[in-house]
Amino acid sequence: MTDKIRQNFVQMIEPKLLNAGWSGEDMIAFVNTEMETLILDDPRLSSESLAVLLAKKGLQAPLQNI
Numbered sequence: 001m002t003d004k005i006r007q008n009f010v011q012m013i014e015p016k017l018l019n020a021g022w023s024g025e026d027m028i029a030f031v032n033t034e035m036e037t038l039i040l041d042d043p044r045l046s047s048e049s050l051a052v053l054l055a056k057k058g059l060q061a062p063l064q065n066i
Contacts, residue, residue: 006031 010027018024043049051061 006028010031014022014027017027047061054061
């Protein structure tokens with residue numbers, strides 16, 4: 001599912017980036033390396049925020065040693 005979302009995202013933004021002067025580098029590689037960090041830096045996706053969302057549904061985040 002994540003790959004499908006990523007592909008839809010690329011199809012949506014690629015024409016806009018090309019019109020803005022994007023060099024035509026591999027868009028998927030760019031999204032996989034650069035955009036993933038930006039997405040994961042969103043405070044709404046922090047482990048604490050996700051734990052709160054799970055708690056609201058009566059669930060608990062799995063505990064793992066990283």
